[in-house]
Amino acid sequence: MNTLMIACRTIADELNMAMEETACRYPILWIESGLHLYPDSLKKRLQEELDHISNVDQVLMAFGYCGNSLLGITPPTYKMIFPRVDDCITLLLGSCEKRKAISDEMGTYFLTHGWLQYEKNIWSEYQEAIHRYGKSRADKIYKVLLQHYKRLGVIETGAYPIEEFLEKTHVIAEDLKLCHQVIPGTLQYIKKLLTGPWDEDFITIQPSETVTFAHIYGDNWNAQKNASVYGMTAEEKTV
Template identity: 40%
Template sequence: MSYAIIACRTLEDELNLAMRETGCGCPVIWVESDYHLDPNLLRSKLQLEIDNLKDIESVLFAYGCCGNGLVGLKATTAGLIIPRTEDCISMVLGRPGEKFERQKQVYFLTRGWMEGSKSILAEYSHAMERYGEKRTKRIFELMLKHYRYFMLIDTGAYKLEDCFDKAEELAKNTDLELIMAKGDIWFLKKLLTGPYNDDFCLIPKGGTVNIGHFGLARPVPSNQTGAG
């Protein structure tokens, strides 16, 4: 069976590692993380990529529901295989056979989520340049009022020292505590190899993704990490 992968750029480190470890040589279409800011724009971009595919039997998505950005996608050119998760956090923090429980008051970070042009790190730098330190601190106090922690996830796909200092500085500047967590890429490896069981939404060619495919009965709020 011929596959193609459509993946969020924020998962580039983790997906590339999963591909190396599984020997997967499928072509990857990378989508910039900026599209997560608007679920409608994300849906339109993903649909365009689906529509442009040729001679592919199935499309693997390195995305979850992502603020309903994948709800409404049409399997126009191939069947779709989508992780049955709210967003990509579940794909790098969950454990095999365990339901991922989202921790409250935690803003999740990886190197990929920190490097995007619209990441919280980029937005903080932009605000500092435009408004100065005092006003920026007030803006981010409001933005992060429901958070107590930044969690830097060690997925094993990059060197922590490449981003630890930046995460620590961001936490200091926003008066949040930086904590660490051990992640994993097992879900991404399963996406590449199967089996495609209840962990995935399977949309046959000609079908349309709906919220029920994710086991959800109501809209999913957009992920506050800025990624899917």
């Protein structure tokens, strides 16, 4: 089966290692990571790339929903498979349940090597705020912006040397007034995307099928939609 991957450069280190360890040799079409800050632009770019792809049976998307940027895109003549995750952070942690457990324990701003290397990120924006407003005012701004976060969670995936990266993240945590913690990541979800099985952890879109809310949010979306017809909440509908 001819397979192509479309992937965000944010997870380039992890995807390259996962492909090496699984002996997968799929060609990869890389998408610049900064686009995920602009979901409409990312959606437009992805659809343009999908429209230009030919002679493949399936496309594997190394992406999360990323602000519903996958909503409304259509693979013209081949299957498209993507993880059932909101963004790449969940993909690198291994599951939605693990991310929720970590966040429930303490408000956590997650950070990875790719986040700092490939995109406009919280650290570069903080430095820009200092340049524009001075450190005192920038600190006040970020105190408000990060009021729900207590921890900087640095995800260690083993895909790159960690020591130099941690030197930088300790400085970031100190300046942003967050406690610093290294959180173990995993390549297992990415490896499963590469090799299958593409079970309930993934969404499969058939040729000429368009991604909808129902694909992404499943029964929860259908319950909310049906309940709204009768003027009830989803919770009331399920009683």
